[in-house]
Amino acid sequence: MRLPCPYCGDRDAQEFSYRGDAGPRRPEGEDGLFDYVYLRDNPAGPIRELWYHANGCRNWIVVTRDTRTHEVHGSSLARESGA
Amino acid sequence: MAEHLIHSEQEGWALATVMARRAVGPAAVGAALELELRDEPVAVSNGAIRAIGTGPGAWLVIDTEPDHGFADALQDRLEGLASVSDQSSGYAVFRLSGAGARTALQRGAAIDFHPDVFAPGSVATTAIAHIGAIVWQVDDSPTYDVAVFRSLSGSFRHWLEETAAAL
Numbered sequence: 001m002r003l004p005c006p007y008c009g010d011r012d013a014q015e016f017s018y019r020g021d022a023g024p025r026r027p028e029g030e031d032g033l034f035d036y037v038y039l040r041d042n043p044a045g046p047i048r049e050l051w052y053h054a055n056g057c058r059n060w061i062v063v064t065r066d067t068r069t070h071e072v073h074g075s076s077l078a079r080e081s082g083a
Numbered sequence: 084m085a086e087h088l089i090h091s092e093q094e095g096w097a098l099a100t101v102m103a104r105r106a107v108g109p110a111a112v113g114a115a116l117e118l119e120l121r122d123e124p125v126a127v128s129n130g131a132i133r134a135i136g137t138g139p140g141a142w143l144v145i146d147t148e149p150d151h152g153f154a155d156a157l158q159d160r161l162e163g164l165a166s167v168s169d170q171s172s173g174y175a176v177f178r179l180s181g182a183g184a185r186t187a188l189q190r191g192a193a194i195d196f197h198p199d200v201f202a203p204g205s206v207a208t209t210a211i212a213h214i215g216a217i218v219w220q221v222d223d224s225p226t227y228d229v230a231v232f233r234s235l236s237g238s239f240r241h242w243l244e245e246t247a248a249a250l
Binding site: 007008009011012014015055056057058059077 | 122123124137138139141193207208209210215
């Protein structure tokens with residue numbers, strides 16, 4: 001699988017580390033912390049995911065990927081997409 | 084048939100990483116260094132120093148004929164704009180040239196080095212034989228420079244010699 005890095009261009013997925021769903025937000029207090037740490041949806045379809053381009057520009061990026069087909073719909077720098 | 088590959092290690096270069104502070108754009112950093120910097124993986128030069136784009140707001144700045152205190156002088160020019168870290172002893176730079184240089188890189192990195200898409204001035208930060216490497220094309224003879232962490236330069240040279248022998 002190749003992932004489109006917004007800076008480097010299309011790169012082999014092996015250059016990246018996978019972090020998972022880009023959606024969850026850390027809560028301010030302890031309420032909701034368990035859900036934030038442990039609970040994830042398992043969608044069949046498009047999902048926004050965090051990848052770290054370790055062997056490249058060393059930036060976190062958000063990739064939108066369809067879990068059924070592995071089709072990639074685009075990517076952006078995490079710092080610019082508020083992830 | 085053996086293809087010609089010449090490789091050597093650059094000596095005496097001064098290198099430093101430059102990382103722009105938050106909300107400081109490439110134009111402001113470039114203005115301070117008299118370079119036309121962009122947030123793209125390209126190499127630009129003003130005759131005195133060269134900047135290799137390694138990430139958004141990040142460059143490897145090189146002086147091939149440095150004065151003493153290169154990184155300190157760079158830091159003075161970039162006060163408040165960017166962070167500077169001297170890497171002169173952190174990276175080793177190998178120069179690859181000759182007809183086999185492109186083939187050798189193609190065997191090491193999952194990067195398209197075809198001249199239509201990778202030309203003089205193009206940069207790729209990637210891994211070669213699991214070794215983090217910054218590759219940029221110097222001219223279209225073709226000549227490439229490859230920067231690797233110095234502690235891994237022995238392993239990189241080993242890969243280079245094995246690859247050259249198999250060309």
